[in-house]
Structure formats: structure tokens, C-alpha cells
Amino acid sequence: MMTRSVGAVLWVVVGAVLILDALVVLFVSSMHTGIVATFVIGVLYVFYGLSLPRTRLGARPGARQGPPRWLRILVPSLTALMLLVFACLALFGRMDTATQEEDAVVVLGTAVKDGEVTPALRSRLDVTVDHANANADAVIVVAGGLPPGETVTEALAMERYLVTRGVAERRIIQEGRSTSTFENFVHAKGLLDARLGTEYTTAFVTSDYHVLRAAGIAETAGVRATHVHADTPWYEVPVDYVREVLAITKFAVTGR
Secondary structure (H helix, E strand, O other): OEEOOHHHHHHHHHHHHHHHHHHHHHHHOOOOHHHHHHHHHHHHHHHHHHHOOOEEOOOOOOOOOOOOHHHHHHHHHHHHHHHHHHHHHHHHHOOOOOOOOOOEEEEEOOOEEOOEEOHHHHHHHHHHHHHHHHOOOOEEEEEOOOOOOOOOOHHHHHHHHHHHOOOOHHHEEEEOOOOOHHHHHHHHHHHHHHHHOOOOOEEEEEEHHHHHHHHHHHHHOOOOEEEEEEOOOHHHHHHHHHHHHHHHHHHHHHOO
């Protein structure tokens, strides 16, 4: 009787979970690179686990088959590195620096679906509501352009949500042109300069996994800002963190 090792089964299970997670997030959000990348990684893990050699119960190990040795080293090593990066993103992302006394709050947008905020964006907005209630004088910039396939900008969907949660519309500024975090900050700064002048303090709100990169991008865009994190919905953690690893790689190369 042939049986697979515990390690092989584990790779298959993890791969299947990633595939399922990508499909779940696709259902509640819109298509993006994190969903595609997580799905692809899941498929690769399943095939990798299935390719590992099986052993015959009660028999001594014979000639090994399956993936080459370099691949059996590379896949676990890259996985361990990816998990380490995930841990660093999560740790830094939860080190909030905002004081709730800033003059302005920039809420970085993320996906909307059918004109409504997604769970990840709702998490950011709920944190923003807390800040708005703690600092009644703060101006709030909701930043996010028009996603592909949508008829409502992220900024408009965000404003609508904040208003339903009791934030006065007069305090909210829509920044609905941007297509990236860099543009979020650049355009938000222009709007804030026009309203507050040049002497004001700023905080930004984003998801925990995004804080590290957003802080670097803010500095590149000429925005000195503190930050506060929003929790990532648990079922979106694999997809969002995989996506962020890709985005950090891009930021390291392009600075944006």
C-alpha cells in the first residue's frame, strides 16, 4: 500500500485552502492581482504536494521520485521567506502613531463592489469614524478613484458610508481621481493645501498589511503623516498579504 507523507498532504491542504480563499474573496470583492496570485500559489502548492514521492508501508525507502532536490529546497524556503515578510508587515502595521489630534485624516481607498464598500474598506472607515468622533475639527479626505467595472468611485462610496455613520458631509473631501496609493497622497495633499494652507498635521488610515508601504509612499509624495491601522478581515488575510508582497516588490523597484 502506497501512502503520502505528512508533508505532502500538508502542501495539498494549504494549496486547497488558498484556492478556496481566493474564490471567497473574489465573491465579496472585485478581481485584483492578490486574488489571482493567491489562486496560482494554491494550485502550485497542490501540484507540488502531489508530486512528492509516495512510500510503501512497511518497505524501506527505495529510489526517490518526484520534484528535483533544488525544488524541494526552493519551495519551502520561499514560503518561509514569504511568511516572514507577512509577519513583519503585520507587526509594523499595528504600531499606530496617530494621536487623534491631527488636522486632517486621509483614508486610503480599496475595492468597492457594486457601488458599495467591501468589508476591508468598511474596516478602514469604521476606524475613521472613531477618529472623527475623537477629533471634531479634523478634515477627512476619502481617497480612491473609479475601479474597473464600477460606476461609483471609491471616494464617493466612502463618503456615503461615513455620512450614514454620522460624520458631517462638510468635513469630508472627496479625492476621486487617483488610481494608486501614490496618487492618493499627491492629490489629497493638493486638496488639503487648498483648504488648510501649508501648516497642518495629517494622519492616514489603511489596513494593517498596507501601513508599511503606505508610509514609504507618503514620504515619497511629500506627505509627512502619522498612521493608524484597520484590521484585515480574517478571510482576506492570505489574499491581501500576498498582494502586498507583490506591491512592495514594485515599490522597491519604482518607488511608487
